[in-house]
Amino acid sequence: MRDVVVDYKRAGQPPVRAVAGVDLDVPEGTVVGLVGETGCGKSTLARAMVGLVPLASGTVTFDGAEVAPIGRRSRSPELRRLQMVFQDPASSLNPRRKVGVQLQTAVDLSGSDRGDRGARVRELLDLVGLPAAAAERFPHEFSGGQRQRISIARALAARPRLIVADEPIAALDASAQAQIANLLVELSRELSLSLVFISHDLSIVRQVADVTAVMYLGKVVESAPTRPLWEAPGHPYTRALTGAVPRVGRPGDLPAELPGDVPDPAQPPSGCRFHPRCPVAVERCRTEDPVAVTAPGRVSYCWLTDWSTTTERIPVERP
Numbered sequence: 585m586r587d588v589v590v591d592y593k594r595a596g597q598p599p600v601r602a603v604a605g606v607d608l609d610v611p612e613g614t615v616v617g618l619v620g621e622t623g624c625g626k627s628t629l630a631r632a633m634v635g636l637v638p639l640a641s642g643t644v645t646f647d648g649a650e651v652a653p654i655g656r657r658s659r660s661p662e663l664r665r666l667q668m669v670f671q672d673p674a675s676s677l678n679p680r681r682k683v684g685v686q687l688q689t690a691v692d693l694s695g696s697d698r699g700d701r702g703a704r705v706r707e708l709l710d711l712v713g714l715p716a717a718a719a720e721r722f723p724h725e726f727s728g729g730q731r732q733r734i735s736i737a738r739a740l741a742a743r744p745r746l747i748v749a750d751e752p753i754a755a756l757d758a759s760a761q762a763q764i765a766n767l768l769v770e771l772s773r774e775l776s777l778s779l780v781f782i783s784h785d786l787s788i789v790r791q792v793a794d795v796t797a798v799m800y801l802g803k804v805v806e807s808a809p810t811r812p813l814w815e816a817p818g819h820p821y822t823r824a825l826t827g828a829v830p831r832v833g834r835p836g837d838l839p840a841e842l843p844g845d846v847p848d849p850a851q852p853p854s855g856c857r858f859h860p861r862c863p864v865a866v867e868r869c870r871t872e873d874p875v876a877v878t879a880p881g882r883v884s885y886c887w888l889t890d891w892s893t894t895t896e897r898i899p900v901e902r903p
């Protein structure tokens with residue numbers, strides 16, 4: 585994604601700039617975690633990634649092809665290999681059709697399999713840990729975790745190279761959460777596919793993501809390999825978020841040590857968007873939008889990030 589901007593228009597009101605200029609790379613075979621407080625634009629970014637919302641500006645490319653919004657023209661076979669899994673499997677599955685029929689339709693649409701469709705459906709169910717008999721049942725006959733497995737099987741029908749999973753575990757109970765997170769990561773390794781894993785649950789992202797990107801008010805403010813991001817965050821917002829785990833409360837609650845509310849994205853603060861809540865902001869942060877401060881594999885958008893002092897705190901790996 586390069587300089588991606590997404591606006592939501594509202595009648596009689598200024599538009600909401602839900603994504604305000606994001607650069608993000610998802611390297612092949614990598615699990616990228618996307619975190620941030622509620623309302624910071626994670627879902628919108630995910631939708632922009634797969635062409636489900638139009639961009640106000642910027643570009644999204646996948647394997648060299650531009651991802652055009654769905655509906656403007658039919659999806660090329662290459663772009664079918666870019667799939668999305670949603671939070672609520674119940675709303676993305678058809679309650680009146682048997683699971684096997686829905687998976688067959690997905691296989692047919694993908695155009696990737698001309699052989700035995702039944703065998704492919706059984707293979708898909710097996711990949712997500714469900715028995716072949718599941719094909720003969722309806723979605724409501726399954727638990728939430730099993731339904732999410734079915735949604736994942738449907739996404740896999742297209743033989744994707746990238747799956748964008750938007751809060752895939754938020755609606756599940758605790759044991760199903762871990763199972764589904766693990767399933768997605770195992771599948772990404774087994775099938776060499778890239779995964780964007782969006783979650784409020786920072787501790788799960790910490791466990792599953794190779795790289796973590798942190799969003800605040802429509803921007804990615806920091807991204808880095810997961811371990812250094814946690815052990816030596818470069819951005820004050822990342823420090824606040826990571827310092828807030830584990831904590832009791834609703835997922836997506838504000839970190840305790842951050843004062844104030846997330847500002848309205850229709851009227852973002854001047855300069856660095858985080859400055860009104862930042863414990864270390866200086867005058868420049870109020871007026872100038874921070875530029876990227878990079879280190880190998882890492883980027884932070886903060887005037888005060890200094891990798892020479894930040895990374896010293898990463899402990900040396902012992903064999």
Ligand SMILES: Nc1ncnc2c1ncn2[C@@H]1O[C@H](COP(=O)(O)OP(=O)(O)OP(=O)(O)O)[C@@H](O)[C@H]1O
Nearest residue numbers: 592594600602621622623624625626627628629849
């Ligand atoms: N259809 C819409 N019309 C107007 N504003 C919207 C619309 N969808 C989202 N927004 C606004 O865009 C901003 C980003 O929302 P988005 O859902 O992308 O954030 P999020 O980080 O995924 O939040 P959550 O974790 O709660 O899903 C929010 O301020 C939200 O209110």
